[in-house]
Amino acid sequence: MQRLKPKSIPSCNKNFIFTAVKDDKRIDGRSSKDFRKLSIGFGLDYGSSVVSLGDTRVMCNITYQIAEPKAVKSCEGLLNIRVDLTASMIHTYEKVVEIMRMIEKNVKDSRCLDLESLCIISGEKVYALETDIIVMNDDGNLPECCSIALLASLSHFKRPDVSVVEDKIKIHSFDERHPIPLNILHYPFCTSFTFFDNSKFVCDPTQAEEQVCDGYLIVGSNIYREITTIHISGKSAITKDVVLNCCQLAIERSKFLTNFVKLVVEQDLKKRSTEGAEIGYAPLIRESSSVLCSYKKEEIELQEVQENYDDDDVIIDLEVAQNTKMYRYASDTVGIGEGRGQNWDFIDEFQENVENDENEDMYIEDEETTNNEDEPDSKAKQFSKRSKNSNKYQEITVEDDLSEEEVQILNPPEFK
């Protein structure tokens, strides 16, 4: 599989980032100690989670198998962690190993999971948890995002109940007996710090900041003020005092994350116990401001709309312009209005009308029916109107009382 060339950062970008960090400023408006917005979503299965930290998005899935334990530790379960970075094609195998080892050291060596509770028959059968961490988008700070995803999944995961009857293992289904959650002793979260120009550092770096940095420090810590792992590399002048200072910040961040993850998991588990609640990824994809949706629509407030054109052929109704809203979808994408319903069949009608009345304008006709483009009902009325007018399109039987879902199929995607 061919790898893409990593984007080289122009030196003017690099200088800008360095000078900005000196004044405690960053490109996305954060200060050096601010973290990006964090959101966690859970799938239908227990142990499947998606975490997004700004634009960095990581998914974690946990599945289980029954396997033989290691000879040395015969009464402990197994935990295998795998990190998949193939979606981000610029990373080399070395980077994968770096992140995988970071997370392994953080979670396995610190013994945050009680593996002895995963034992079924000592020395013969234990639960082997397979963890797959898939990086969907890399915008910096992968270790932190991956550790949050892993811990969210581990705290969400439930394994089936097991009973041992005369050397035979009976695994009960989820309906028979309640599944059992894992026993997590503490929550070690990773926090990244990148250093620029000797001892100036920022928390939660973006991809651009990571590429130009002088050095970085990753600290794994939990709320009991234990430092589970430290990884330092790079040429920045990191001394012992700097390390201790960063550890303090990491512990603060860990406290926040522990409470956040516990809260989110609790909310999701509550949802599952209530009837008719929407669980899983499907409702998250529909929501525009959720963890899975790439479009986050924000309305931009317009102050004034002026008539300012010289060309007489262009006919824009000021009222339409004033009612049109502007939306920001991403940092570099803005939309004016939201698009209209398809009006392919309208053209023939227009021809007919033109024959009748040359001065008629197709846009003006639309406005008579709709005042607000966003209302789905008005669009439904539009269609019904057209189908009544044009004889050629009798096969389109669109009814007035359309359900919302059908309207969504006919219109260009609307993000509610």
Add this chain to the structure above:
Amino acid sequence: MESRILLESTSVKTPFRIDGRKPHEVRSLTCRLGVFQQADGSSYVKLGNTQVLATVYGPHDTRGKSNPEKSIINCKFRLSTFSKSTRRNLHRDIRSIEISNNLTQVFDSAILTELYPHSQIDIYLEVVQSDGSDYAACINAASLAIIDAGIPIKDVVCACSAGFIDNQPITDINAVEESSNGTPILTIGMLPKDKQILSMESSGGIHLDNLNDVMDAAIEGCKSVLFIMKQTILNHIQELKD
């Protein structure tokens, strides 16, 4: 099996470790420069029972991509199949790749790479016998090999490991202490002049209140290691001049 006594107190003040050392004692360190004639630089480090060989080739032509601003450092770490008590034949296992990556980054920061653009420096490390503190011994060996090769470097990079057992910070971990459950271990590789930490790897949980003492133990260990390394280098140069 887990109840090995790692720290035995005969008196309250000075507990002894499993190999008879005091908590802040570094194992005996022997180094030699210029062990191989065909390499540009080479060294041999013996830290207690851990023995490491390092060779350096370069700066030489790159086959393929070259960096126009600086030299590319390429570091390969290998544990010999016979280095531990059981034979292991994992050629490219995760741990070796991780250590290779860390070593590459350490020396990328320490060597003055801007002096040799469009070239490559190769560092090969082979652990002949492993008895704990492999990573620290490798940093020391590679540092000596680079100095032997005459490649400009900012300072003599030295490294030492430290741990925390029974509320006592200990310096220079051996294999028994490393493999026992629940011993937090940390290795620091640093430039001694500015006390600048180039690489720090830690695993196992260390409480923040103890972290200061453990890091101090490692830094003190680095100082002892540095003293011996400097003596070795000066003796080697003086021998050559004569």
Add this chain to the structure above:
Amino acid sequence: MFCVPGDRLCVADDKNLGGRGTFLKGSYIYAALAGKVNIIENKDENIFEVMPHGNFVRKIPQVGDVVTCQVEKIVSNQCKCLIKCIADSVLKQPFKAIIRKEDVRATDKDNVELYTCFRPGDIILAKIIGLSESGYLLSTASNEFGVVIARSENGVLMVPVSWTEMMCPEFKVKETRKVARIAIESDSNASTSSKQSNNNF
């Protein structure tokens, strides 16, 4: 005085400068190599340099260096060579380099036939003018650059006759090469360096 890398040599100011094997950090000059400290005292300034042990200085080819190379193969528009020596120091490992057709001669650049200028196995003196994807870019576009040592098709060492021809002394056969004109004053140096390269050859 012997030093190890990282040793502070002196304060960096107008009088004290750092030379080979040292680097400047903050307001001090530090040693970057292990070896003997040499202080070159001029009128207004002292230059501190470190002579590495074995007196062997690591060198890589840089733009502007005069190098000795051996021709590897000839392609239609360029000639591939290996850089064997930089000025007086012999390299352990050769560096790849190319001579483009238009850089062989200073005059009449476009009508050059590479096979009449160089042959695989010739030893050339050239100057580095730049870098390309496939190695250093060399130029022999000057009188003092070109073929220094070549063997005839019979394997006999040839003698230069003119700037375009070399002759085999045994069989009296002339072959075309772009010959280097080595200056007479430094002829003894040139012959010793050619003898040295001859041994490697």
